[in-house]
Amino acid sequence: METSRADFVIAIRSAFLKKGTKQRFSLLSLIFFSLIFLTLGELNFRVIEHIKTGIKEIVYRSSFIISGPENLIRNNYSTIKNHFILYEENQKNISELEILKSIDLSNQILILENDKYKKLIDDYFINTNEVYAKVLIDKESPFLRSVVLNKGSRNNIKLGMVVLDGIYLVGKVVEINYLTSRVLLLSDINSKIPVSMEPGDVQAIMSGNGSETGIIQYTKTDSLKNNDDDLLVFTSGAGGLFKSGIPIGKIKKENTSQKGEKIVNFYKDFSQLKYVKVLSFSKEKLALDQLSKKRITKIENQIQAINKTKENLRILLEQKEIEREIRLKIEEENTILKNKIIKLQNEILITKANKKNKIQNNEKMYIELDKVFGKKCRKTIFNNLYKYGSEQYRACVLNKGKKN
Amino acid sequence: MTNKGKVNFFLYTYFPVILLFISVLSEFDFKNIELKYFSFEFSYILIFYYSLKRRDSLGYVAIFIAGLFSDVVAGSPMGMSSLIYLLLCGAAAYLRNITLSPSLFKDWIFFLVTLLILNSLSFMLLTLISNYNINYLDQLISVIVTALLYLIFSYIFNFVDNFLLGSNNAS
Numbered sequence: 001m002e003t004s005r006a007d008f009v010i011a012i013r014s015a016f017l018k019k020g021t022k023q024r025f026s027l028l029s030l031i032f033f034s035l036i037f038l039t040l041g042e043l044n045f046r047v048i049e050h051i052k053t054g055i056k057e058i059v060y061r062s063s064f065i066i067s068g069p070e071n072l073i074r075n076n077y078s079t080i081k082n083h084f085i086l087y088e089e090n091q092k093n094i095s096e097l098e099i100l101k102s103i104d105l106s107n108q109i110l111i112l113e114n115d116k117y118k119k120l121i122d123d124y125f126i127n128t129n130e131v132y133a134k135v136l137i138d139k140e141s142p143f144l145r146s147v148v149l150n151k152g153s154r155n156n157i158k159l160g161m162v163v164l165d166g167i168y169l170v171g172k173v174v175e176i177n178y179l180t181s182r183v184l185l186l187s188d189i190n191s192k193i194p195v196s197m198e199p200g201d202v203q204a205i206m207s208g209n210g211s212e213t214g215i216i217q218y219t220k221t222d223s224l225k226n227n228d229d230d231l232l233v234f235t236s237g238a239g240g241l242f243k244s245g246i247p248i249g250k251i252k253k254e255n256t257s258q259k260g261e262k263i264v265n266f267y268k269d270f271s272q273l274k275y276v277k278v279l280s281f282s283k284e285k286l287a288l289d290q291l292s293k294k295r296i297t298k299i300e301n302q303i304q305a306i307n308k309t310k311e312n313l314r315i316l317l318e319q320k321e322i323e324r325e326i327r328l329k330i331e332e333e334n335t336i337l338k339n340k341i342i343k344l345q346n347e348i349l350i351t352k353a354n355k356k357n358k359i360q361n362n363e364k365m366y367i368e369l370d371k372v373f374g375k376k377c378r379k380t381i382f383n384n385l386y387k388y389g390s391e392q393y394r395a396c397v398l399n400k401g402k403k404n
Numbered sequence: 405m406t407n408k409g410k411v412n413f414f415l416y417t418y419f420p421v422i423l424l425f426i427s428v429l430s431e432f433d434f435k436n437i438e439l440k441y442f443s444f445e446f447s448y449i450l451i452f453y454y455s456l457k458r459r460d461s462l463g464y465v466a467i468f469i470a471g472l473f474s475d476v477v478a479g480s481p482m483g484m485s486s487l488i489y490l491l492l493c494g495a496a497a498y499l500r501n502i503t504l505s506p507s508l509f510k511d512w513i514f515f516l517v518t519l520l521i522l523n524s525l526s527f528m529l530l531t532l533i534s535n536y537n538i539n540y541l542d543q544l545i546s547v548i549v550t551a552l553l554y555l556i557f558s559y560i561f562n563f564v565d566n567f568l569l570g571s572n573n574a575s
Contacts, residue, residue: 030465031490052482066426175479
């Protein structure tokens with residue numbers, strides 16, 4: 001017993017402590033070094049971080065070069081495979097295109113309406129800082145479903161940026177180096193995305209399952225039980241990282257895992273990613289401030305000019321109103337004066353008529369009195385009275401003869 | 405030694421190291437060809453085989469660096485693969501020390517046990533310390549397939565070594 005234990009110790013010591021002829025370090029020292037590396041890495045030690053970044057830059061580039069031949073073979077295999085199914089797909093595409101063309105127009109209208117309503121509720125995001133990147137490494141590690149892109153902090157890639165292939169969500173940036181960055185794919189087991197499912201507007205969290213699909217978590221089982229249709233899965237926008245409405249995948253009604261979880265089939269095959277779009281979203285107002293300050297200033301100036309013109313117009317309108325009121329007042333006064341004039345004219349006419357009548361009456365009375373009393377006032381050879389037609393004669397007639 | 409002989413000798417000497425770095429830097433995986441439940445760690449087979457059969461063909465420093473590279477490519481915590489690779493080396497060295505009459509079957513059983521222990525260790529480190537979520541089933545399948553393929557690859561490596569060494573001796 002003692003001998004076998006001693007043999008074991010000798011064998012272990014020989015294996016871990018003894019250096020070979022070409023070995024510079026013993027196995028044990030390198031194991032300790034690995035443990036130190038691992039521990040300090042977990043504690044985010046700065047020196048280790050710098051070493052990590054350096055190694056990553058070298059490895060990502062080297063890996064891209066080394067993977068060249070196999071990628072070539074894989075791409076050729078994929079091309080040949082695609083050619084075999086090309087005719088069938090073409091026929092299918094033609095018929096689908098006809099249907100889609102008719103749907104497209106109504107979709108455009110819906111998109112415009114959607115944008116309008118989102119603007120109304122201040123939930124309208126626009127793309128900012130859009131970068132196209134090439135997938136350098138697509139290693140399907142058992143630990144991490146991720147891809148490495150050929151753009152890094154030099155190209156304004158930031159942590160948490162959204163990665164799309166076409167319009168479909170692929171993942172988010174989880175690690176940034178100077179020239180490269182790592183994207184955590186939706187299929188990764190650590191990926192947790194807030195999603196909405198339609199029809200029914202069911203809110204949930206989608207996680208990857210480490211293979212090519214995702215699973216729905218943290219949702220009420222009852223909300224999905226009664227649903228007999230296929231469900232469309234897209235981002236809900238909860239949490240503010242992703243814009244709402246980015247399509248992710250589809251849940252077929254018969255697709256349920258052994259644990260009863262709903263399985264999401266992604267629209268994109270993550271093993272076929274070649275070029276992706278990395279972008280972040282921000283509210284429209286903020287983006288406009290950043291992108292077109294000059295344009296905003298111009299618009300503000302135009303608004304100021306319009307406001308000024310509007311103020312001038314208001315003053316002019318007020319002046320016009322005042323002038324109208326004055327005119328009305330003048331017209332009113334004028335009417336009153338006219339009436340007065342008419343009244344006065346009438347009065348004058350009446351007075352004139354009265355005067356005329358009086359004169360006529362006087363004349364009439366004079367003629368009548370002249371017939372009777374003319375003899376008593378008229379100058380003849382025998383008296384020294386008044387000459388016919390003179391004022392004295394007239395006064396004498398009206399007095400019915402000369403009065404003494 | 406002729407030029408061909410020199411090339412063969414160079415290949416014989418550095419073939420394991422070159423193959424190790426290609427395997428860790430390459431993004432090739434059997435998952436890419438859509439074979440479900442089929443993935444294996446080629447680097448484990450390579451390191452174990454050459455540490456067992458030709459102890460000086462793979463330097464410990466080279467293995468350590470290859471581990472770091474593997475971590476970077478796979479996205480696992482830095483130092484994890486190095487630790488596993490070096491422990492695998494240590495296990496192979498221990499087996500070499502205690503073995504008087506080498507047998508492929510014994511090597512294979514030892515490799516399987518070592519893989520199970522090392523994967524358990526890596527699983528514990530990743531889940532308990534680094535908070536990684538790992539699909540245990542995937543990892544178990546990977547271990548079993550890797551162990552099964554060790555038999556095939558040991559024949560292939562043996563054949564390649566004999567071919568390179570044989571042509572080298574002939575020249």
